Amino acid sequence: MRRSRAVLAPFQHPAQVIVTGFGAAVLLGAALLALPISTQSGQSAGWLTALFTATSAVCVTGLAVVDTESHWSLFGELVIAGLIQIGGLGIMTLATLFTLLVAGRLGLRAKLFAQAETRASSMTDVRHVVRRVVVFSLASEAIAALALTGRFLFGYDEPFGRALYLGTFHAISAFNNAGFALWSDSLMRFVTDPWICLTVAAAVIAGGLGFPVVFELLRTWRRPRRWSVLTRITVTVTAVLLVVGTLAFLITEWHNPRTLGPLDDPGKLLAAFFTAVMPRTAGFNSIDIAGMYPTSWLATDLLMFIGGGSAGTAGGIKVTTLGMLVFVIWSEMRGEHEVNIGHRRLPETAQRQAVSITLISVALVALSTYLLMALTPHRLDQALFEVVSAFGTVGLSTGITADTTPAGQVLLVLLMFIGRIGPLTLGSALALKDRTRRYQLPEERVIVG
Template sequence: MPAVLDRLRHPAQVVVTGFGSAVLVGTALLALPFATASGESAGWLTALFTATSAVCVTGLTVVDTVSHWSVFGEVVIAVLIQVGGLGIMTLATLFTVLVTGRIGLRARLFAQAETKALNMADVRRVVRDVVLFSLACESLAAIVLTARFATGYGESFGRALYLGIFHAVSAFNNAGFALWPDNLTRFVADPWVCLTIAAAVIVGGLGFPVVFELLRSWRRPDRWSLLTRITLTVTAVLLAAGTVALTATEWSNPATLGPLSGPAKVLAGFFAAVMPRTAGFNSLDIAQMYPSSWLVTDSLMLIGGGSAGTAGGIKVTTFGLLAFVVWAEMRGESRVNIGHRRLPESAQRQAVSLVVLGLCLIAVSTYTLLVLTPHSLDRVLFEVISAFGTAGLSTGITADVTPAGHLLLVLLMFTGRLGPLTLGSALALKERTRRYELPEEQVIVG
């Protein structure tokens, strides 16, 4: 093992290797005969797709979770979700602390790459806080859900507790796996279930650095970092805009919001706006939504949630930074200033690179999937963005995709979870530093 770590000198390479190993282990476990309800092996492709979807906290499925998998299979999925949400390197660092009581420099670098910690000296505390905070949030959500399932739906305490824990883990880690064939559509008008899961999704998707800063100085907004301000502002705007757009669009749709009461429509619209943060739950039938609602959902899934959290997508911080870059360019300013801070050029390049790489990957994947399947462009684009953004929402075509298409979605989920830049740097043999500068020449843009 040390020899392997010596070869993987870049922390991103270890992160990719760790996630890949978790997917392989999950595939092997889910391929076991007793992982399915029928007692027959699910097959390597179904096991691989489900394991990748769980580790990458996506939620896309090719089989019905509750009817296809046994209790053992469901537990494996829940564990893979937890591992993927916290991060392989975060768990590895935690185990190192518990066993040895110390962290070496290399382990700190690996944990920093996964948790996005800004100071290596704080990695041990960050890992501890991430795990404790995650378990606390999941426990709170599990308690509320367990009580609701037991008192409101007649489930036995044991079954209600099992459902509560599974869906709390799935929600906080933005996975979207559910143990009902219709996902959460039966709870569309239940605020206890919908708001609890939505709250877990939002908190898990904000990003741990933002959450920890809010816990430390929630009374002093003037001391919030640029990351926290951008994340909270863009998140609030997207949730509000998404709720209004989806509720207004689907208000009279007889297959979605039409039959519901006014308050239930608003609740369902809000829930539908929260889930594209990469959670994957749905209280409405996505396949019955209008194409205009799919477009809104596409945009929300592409943006995703906060950095260093359990959400996917290009991240709300990336979207916010690009908005400020465009605004500065439109005003003719040579520097990008946000509040009383100047945005480094390196952050601007990273944001542009991430978005361009993501859009290119989505375009190529959409074309490929269109060639491989008979489905329309809007449905295929929805599926591709959902996989890349690790959202887990679907218009119902996931199971109908060809084996080659399933492999493509697996690659998209893996890439979307780790990020194009992380994956690219992990594959690079070494970092290259240019030791000279070339003469500058202006180029016409546009």
Template sequence: MGGSCVPTLRRLPAWKRTGSRFRHPAQVISTGFGAAVATGTALLSLPAATQSGHRAPLVDALFTATSAVCVTGLVTVDTGSYWSGFGQVVILLLIQAGGLGIMTLATLFTVLLSRRLGLRARFLAQAETRSLSLTDVRGVVRRIVLFSLISEAVVAVVLTLRFATAYDESLGAAAYDGVFHAISAFNNAGFSTNVDSLVRYVTDPWINLTITGAVILGGLGFPVVFELLRCWRRPARWSVMTRLTVTLTATLLALGTLVFTLAEYANPRTLGPLSVPEKFLAGFFASTMTRTAGFNSVDIGAMRPESLLASDVLMFIGGGSAGTAGGIKVTTFGLLAFVLWSEMRGETHVNVGRRRIPPSNQRQALAVALLSATAVATATFVLVAITSYGLEPILFEVVSAFATVGLSTGITGSLPPQADLLLAVLMFAGRIGPLTLASALALRDRTRRYELPEERTIVG
């Protein structure tokens, strides 16, 4: 029998301390992200955070802080012209903190200060990093931070050189733009210092491919990346999560590129004026950004309805688990697809490759999908009722917020304050995860100590 590239799983005792206010790591993670949003809101509310020197409205500060911590990219004001250098640095730090995970950073600080990591901290780090074993959480956190910083540094160097040599930017300005976009891209945030995002670089393969590479790498998820580094020559020994993530990511990227390129091929407001290679480059960029980065190289508001619908679907699916992408995750989508396939074939178990998926995983995937669909449908209904916009742009905005994408048809800045607050709630829920947020709000675990009689019902 061949070995495995993933650690051996061990059944762990329930983590609960009697009398503790937080009975589940998810509660602490939710609180940590909430504290980061509150801190960011306070800092962005300072007069020094804006170009004008006046305090930003509380809704704008809260919305921007939430978007940054939740690595979304939706903005109510232009990042480059509205926020000062101090404000932009705050946004960048919030993006970095949100991308790595509040609990991951807290664990790293604990390791650096005390060189010790207690069981409670290990559980918190495991819940945030989605690592499968508690035996090496400290090493996992170190590798996450190191890998993230190295990746961002490489992307920043490439972008800096390109901005300086091809666009006549000074070295200082090029370095600032390079670092800002590198951190924003790797963390799938989509924030840009340019008012038109990356539209001005639509024909530049150096910038487009560098940004997309960072987005894909950050969106795969740290466990998948580490496993690929260990076992990239032996796909047969990949875990189920890695197989699903890599296969579906490649498939959705290819399908998205084809759909966007064909749908916008003759659109004079998007891909029409570009050459054939440039059309495919822009199509690939658009497909990647819906996975969920938020940059755009063409005007989203000028896209055809079929492209917007394809974007809604891709944004809702999202990227890899434990990465910086959002959505319900490709693993959730893949598991549901295998559940459907097994049901259609009349099989009693759901198998992926040579592994059987436990019923608990199937229920989790179903719960995440249904909770997410419910949140999107409810928010869309409310926003259609309280705004003057139609279903199409509102649905796009809602999915983009909940999936922490950051793409917009251009209506974000003109929405009423109550709509902005609702989108902020969606971004927060989407970053934490519907199932994680629900478990964080639960007061206690309930275990049924008896079984009820079974009865089948008609389905369909």
């Protein structure tokens, strides 16, 4: 027993497990992608290229310094797909476990690893949750793969083997919000194809909602009044962002000859909706991101920064964080001492966690944008877009990723890694850390504003 405790001692905090696990996956993926067999040329891609691609895949981002279609071999593409699957399933599983941990269903965090060693009865619930996450993920990917394979097979006359490969790869990439595509133009060639665009968008949304929300919706979709606060916020904010994003891109890009301009009205609506879904944080694009107006870049920045739902494959600060902040501001404007959402009261600890995560994320994005501009010749709007895309694990780019200096690429690697594990580790650390002060200091009012 002493030996077990000694082995487990370095990993008593969830953040250590996440960082260690994802770091190991990135290094293993980089080692595999650095092999000559991973490239079509038969020459090593170089450690920086391999590290950047592996980080982007494990962190389900989609940013790339080389063209996925022409640079990587079949082996390299399979490695990327495997890393995406590991990253997506890993985040969903760990996030769900820590959600249960925070909810108090598993007891103290230190017992998680002790139960793993002793196989205590309460671990049955953990195994059940993990199994449901894996089954849900694989089933969602299989459905998307089937739809995409059929379209490639019958709509584009691809051979069955090729159609199956394309459908499976892009289903994995879509559900896990990775954004890797096997075409140089991402999905621009399918901009007016609703079968492909809507299938990919549906997979992105399903993966980005988060496991707890998805299964609650499956159980109680006919009874919205029974939804939890998490589900209400996630569904409402997600729907609002999709509608607002679609309208914003339609209005801004309607006459842009480089994006929506050449399309007919149904095509413009489909492309605008697809473009509004991707910042959740998938990274596919059906129109030229570099050709968008700066106002659309700014709208995309905001959507990427917010991201998707908690305990899912999406990144960003999460729609739940934004939703809580909206209710906090609304309650403050009304002069209410408590923040109520529906018929539930929002704890003060959750409010502080939302504010902390948001402000830390804003500071990180601002500092990283400054550093990227100092390390590269890119403009402010380009650097900000790239930084938010990396931090939000989105993968959209204005086309400057490959032209970024090696120092800038290292910065983006760090941002992708922090953006993937940062909000989760920070959120779990804040939620699990509860220190009670046995005294209160005198209160003093401070002028605000």
